[in-house]
Structure formats: structure tokens, C-alpha cells
Amino acid sequence: MPTSAPASSLPNSPLPSAPVTRIKLAEGLNEFPAELYQHADTLEHLDLSDNKLSNLPADFGRFIALKRLFLTNNQFEYIPEVLASCQSLTMVSFKGNKLTEFAENALPEGLEWLILTDNKLSKLPEDFGRYRKLKKLALSGNQLKVLPDSMANCRELGLARLSLNGFEAFPDWLFELPKLAWLALGANPATPVSNHSSIPTEDIANYQLDAELGTGASGTIYLAHHKDSTEPVALKKFKGWLTSDGCPKDELNNALNAGLHPNLIPIVANISGLELPAMVMQLIPTTFQSLGMPPSFATITRDTYKPELTLSRAQIISLARQVSSAMAHLHGEHICHGDLYSHNMLVNEASKLYLGDFGAATALESLPTHQADGFKKLEVRAFGYWLDEMLSRITPEADSDSPEADSNSPTAKSDSPAANSDSQEPKSNDVLITLREQCLMPSVSQRPDFSHISERLHLS
Structure with missing residues (x-):
């Protein structure tokens, strides 16, 4: 039966002899490990995130069964065009690299999920519309100002993240895509947001953090209480200026501006005194x-x-x-x-x-x-x-x-x-x-x- 190779398989130990369908390696790799080729016929999921890779070998197309490739947090400055030869590939992530170039014909036409968050892309290829099967696209945190007109052909697109770029306007066709349902455009010149709510701002010094409740993509939520009260609240500290969805500052301002509604979690206070944004919310019972x-x-x-x-x-x-x-x-x-x-x-x-x-x-x-x-x-x-x-x-x-x-x-x-x-x-x-x-x-x-x-x- 196909198995998964452990994260420590390379470079310090040989790969398992049994065929594997899934491998994850985070070993500070500077070069693509040739030992992976022994599983070229069976490997479906390859995660090489958190290494120092900047290129892929010219014969990478030998991975004929590869469906998902994660190259998150590496050193890539361009998308290797050899990926276009991986005809089984449906998901690719280059999140957190140094991408400045995305050439035409760089990826296979059967691509369904593309993650390019947190790079330096200033444009997309003019033939982007060739990815007609694309369903999910993450482009937040780049330097994009326009979308190629051919992208209007991506009519299977269901989710798109375009936040924190340089868009001063968006094309009309974006709002006419028949299957698009989850769209994020915040933190662009075209979509400014400021806090115009009446919710008070409090200094972080006024709150005591009692315990960590959980961590999500954008921040950590703590059980807390105000120094003048014993009533427990939830205090969220954002942990960066960029998430896969967008910008925490915009998230905070939109949450504040949303106002009160019985089915929205009430915001108690906007927090100051920290380098990154934070807010206090009503504590929702654990019965939820x-x-x-x-x-x-x-x-x-x-x-x-x-x-x-x-x-x-x-x-x-x-x-x-x-x-x-x-x-x-x-x-x-x-x-x-x-x-x-x-x-x-x-x-x-x-x-x-x-x-x-x-x-x-x-x-x-x-x-x-x-x-x-x-x-x-x-x-x-x-x-x-x-x-x-x-x-x-x-x-x-x-x-x-x-x-x-x-x-x-x-x-x-x-x-x-x-x-x-x-x-x-x-x-x-x-x-x-x-x-x-x-x-x-x-x-x-x-x-x-x-x-x-x-x-x-x-x-x-």
C-alpha cells in the first residue's frame, strides 16, 4: 500500500523503499533532491515548503502522477516553466517566495488551485485565461495593478483573493464571473477603509491576558479581562500585516465598521499600544x-x-x-x-x-x-x-x-x-x-x- 514519507527522510536518511504517494521535506534544502525520482511514478503530493530552493530540475516532468506541489517559503524568483509538463498537477503553492516573473505557458492547463500569496508579482501572463479549470486563486500581497483580460475566460473560478495589491480599479468582468462566490479586494487603492465606528479604543495595558484560546491564520485569541472588570472577554492579537485572505488592518476596520447585529460577534474595543492591530470581542460560550x-x-x-x-x-x-x-x-x-x-x-x-x-x-x-x-x-x-x-x-x-x-x-x-x-x-x-x-x-x-x-x- 502506498505510504507517506516522513519529513526527515532527506537529506540525512534514505527514502523508504516502499512506493509513496506523499512526501514532505523541510531540511533547508538548496537543491532539489534527486532521490525523489525513485517515486516519480507514484508521488501525488510533494511538500518542499520552508527550504531554500530557487529552481526545479529540467526533468521535473518525470513526476507523472504529481497532483499537488507545495513550494511555500522558498527563494523562487520565477515560476519554473517545467511545471507545464506535469499534466496531472492541479494544485501549486509558491506562497512566501520572491516571485517577480510569471511567464506564459508556465503551468499546466488543468490547474485548479493556485497560491501565489506574498510575492512581488507586478503582472500576470496575458494568457492567464488558458487556466479554464481554475477554481481557487490566491494573489494577496503582491504588486498587481491590472488583471489580464483573458482571465475573464476563467469561468470556473469560485474563490479569488486579490487583497493588498496596487489595484486602482477592477474590470467589470470580475463581478460577472458565473461561479465566483468568495472574493477579497481589500487593502487596495480602489478599496480604502478607515475606522468610522463609535466603538472605543482602549490601551492594551487595560487588559489582562489570562489564557490562549486558539490561533488562526490571522492571529491569536486570548481569554482576557479588563482591569476594572471580572467579566471575561476574547482579545485577538493579529500576528502580521498579511494573511492569505488580506490585510489584518482592513479586517479590524471592517469588523469595527460592521456595527451591531444579533448574528455578528460583538466588538467591545479597538486596542492600541501594540505594533500590530488587536481588538476585544464578546466571549462566545463554549457551547457554540x-x-x-x-x-x-x-x-x-x-x-x-x-x-x-x-x-x-x-x-x-x-x-x-x-x-x-x-x-x-x-x-x-x-x-x-x-x-x-x-x-x-x-x-x-x-x-x-x-x-x-x-x-x-x-x-x-x-x-x-x-x-x-x-x-x-x-x-x-x-x-x-x-x-x-x-x-x-x-x-x-x-x-x-x-x-x-x-x-x-x-x-x-x-x-x-x-x-x-x-x-x-x-x-x-x-x-x-x-x-x-x-x-x-x-x-x-x-x-x-x-x-x-x-x-x-x-x-x-
Whole structure:
């Protein structure tokens, strides 16, 4: 059976003799290890992140089975064109390199997921539209000012991160891509954002950090309390000026500007006195859990779920009302969330929901009105995907009228190892089915807005 090679396999020890499909090496490598070629026919996942590589060998195309290649945090200044010969390759990451050049025909046309975050790219190749299967694109933290017109042909694109670049304007076609649902444009000259909220600013010296609660992509959250109070709060310290989604400063300002809503985590204070941004939030009880989990290599842009998660139609209606209400509120405040996913939603046994994580949020005030409106409709498609995923969790038991069904919650356990294997959707004329179809319409302009969606759900 194919196995995974340990991270210490090179250069200090020989590679395992059994065929492997997955290898990770972080050994300060300056050159590509030739020993890897003995697995050229079977290797599917190669992670050479955190080394000192700046090139790949001319015969790298020998890795005929390679699907995913991670070269994060290396020294590459250009994308090696030999990668175009790796016809099985669907995912590539050059995050955190020194890229200044992205030549035409540098990557295989079957590419589905491309990560170029935190580089020095000032332009993309004019033939970028050849990547017609691309679903996920991360370009935050570069020096881009324009997108090639051919990129309008990337009609499978579902998620794009363009934050923290030099864009002074965006092309109209970006807001017309039929499958684009998660877009981040913050920290560009075209999308400035300042803190105009009434939430107070407090010095960090006024807070005592009690314990670390968790670390995410953009920062660390601590259990804390104000020096004049015993009430516990959550204090988030950002850990850099760039994340895969965008800029922490913009994340903070958008979260502050979002204001109060029953389904948004309340912000208590903006924190000063630190080199990096920080904020204080209301502490959400531990009875709340994430509704979903982030996408996998297989799902790419779609969230994943625990097999035991089951939902009734009534629960989906309740959750959908809360999500659509929160999104209508954000859009009313001229903010697009950019990351409308179940893994950014916290729910409890009573189906109370909080939408969090403004890391991909974009302020809309400075965008042309038609582009801002189009951006909002892109997020409607994200809601359509989310609703589709919720409907896939319905089972006959969860949707029955029995007292047991009424006690089910979004975090409830099921005896079935795959609770959605017998998924039973509502009838085709059900409001949930109708809304899903409307939200997923290929024509962006024909989708409803969140105010309409919220109204429909509250009437059902």
C-alpha cells in the first residue's frame, strides 16, 4: 500500500523503499533532491515548503502522477516553466517566495488551485485565461495593478483573493464571473477603509491576558479581562500585516465598521499600544461550535462536514434566516464579507448562529455602484452554495415531526457514520429549493439580494 514519507527522510536518511504517494521535506534544502525520482511514478503530493530552493530540475516532468506541489517559503524568483509538463498537477503553492516573473505557458492547463500569496508579482501572463479549470486563486500581497483580460475566460473560478495589491480599479468582468462566490479586494487603492465606528479604543495595558484560546491564520485569541472588570472577554492579537485572505488592518476596520447585529460577534474595543492591530470581542460560550470545516484538497472551494451532522428543515430555515439577515446588514453597511462559509459560523444547540471572520472583507464605498452591486450578488452565490450544503444534511429522521426530531441541533450526533447518505430534500416548490436555485443562477444580475432572501425566509 502506498505510504507517506516522513519529513526527515532527506537529506540525512534514505527514502523508504516502499512506493509513496506523499512526501514532505523541510531540511533547508538548496537543491532539489534527486532521490525523489525513485517515486516519480507514484508521488501525488510533494511538500518542499520552508527550504531554500530557487529552481526545479529540467526533468521535473518525470513526476507523472504529481497532483499537488507545495513550494511555500522558498527563494523562487520565477515560476519554473517545467511545471507545464506535469499534466496531472492541479494544485501549486509558491506562497512566501520572491516571485517577480510569471511567464506564459508556465503551468499546466488543468490547474485548479493556485497560491501565489506574498510575492512581488507586478503582472500576470496575458494568457492567464488558458487556466479554464481554475477554481481557487490566491494573489494577496503582491504588486498587481491590472488583471489580464483573458482571465475573464476563467469561468470556473469560485474563490479569488486579490487583497493588498496596487489595484486602482477592477474590470467589470470580475463581478460577472458565473461561479465566483468568495472574493477579497481589500487593502487596495480602489478599496480604502478607515475606522468610522463609535466603538472605543482602549490601551492594551487595560487588559489582562489570562489564557490562549486558539490561533488562526490571522492571529491569536486570548481569554482576557479588563482591569476594572471580572467579566471575561476574547482579545485577538493579529500576528502580521498579511494573511492569505488580506490585510489584518482592513479586517479590524471592517469588523469595527460592521456595527451591531444579533448574528455578528460583538466588538467591545479597538486596542492600541501594540505594533500590530488587536481588538476585544464578546466571549462566545463554549457551547457554540463551528457549523462546518474548511474545504479539503478534494472539495477545493466547498466546506466539509462531520458525517454525523444532520438538520431538519426547520433548523435550516432558522439558520438561513440568521445568515441572510447578517449579510443584508453587512451589505447595508457597504461591506462584503468575502468568506461566507459554514466554518466561519458558530452555532449552539438552540440553532443560534454567529457569523465571524472578517479577514476577507472588502469595503465597498469607493467601488463604482454597479461593481459594488455585482460584488454583493457574488456573495449571494456563496449563500446558495451554503444552502445547498445545508440541504444535503437533511435526513428522513431529522426532518420528521417526531419529538426526537425537534430536539436535534446543528451540533447533534447521529448513530449513522454518514448521516447525509440518505439525504431527503424538501419538495421542489419549497422555498429553500427555490432560493438555492435563484442564488446559484449563472447570471449574476438575476440573483436576488439578501434583503429579498431574508424577507422570503421570514415569510416561510
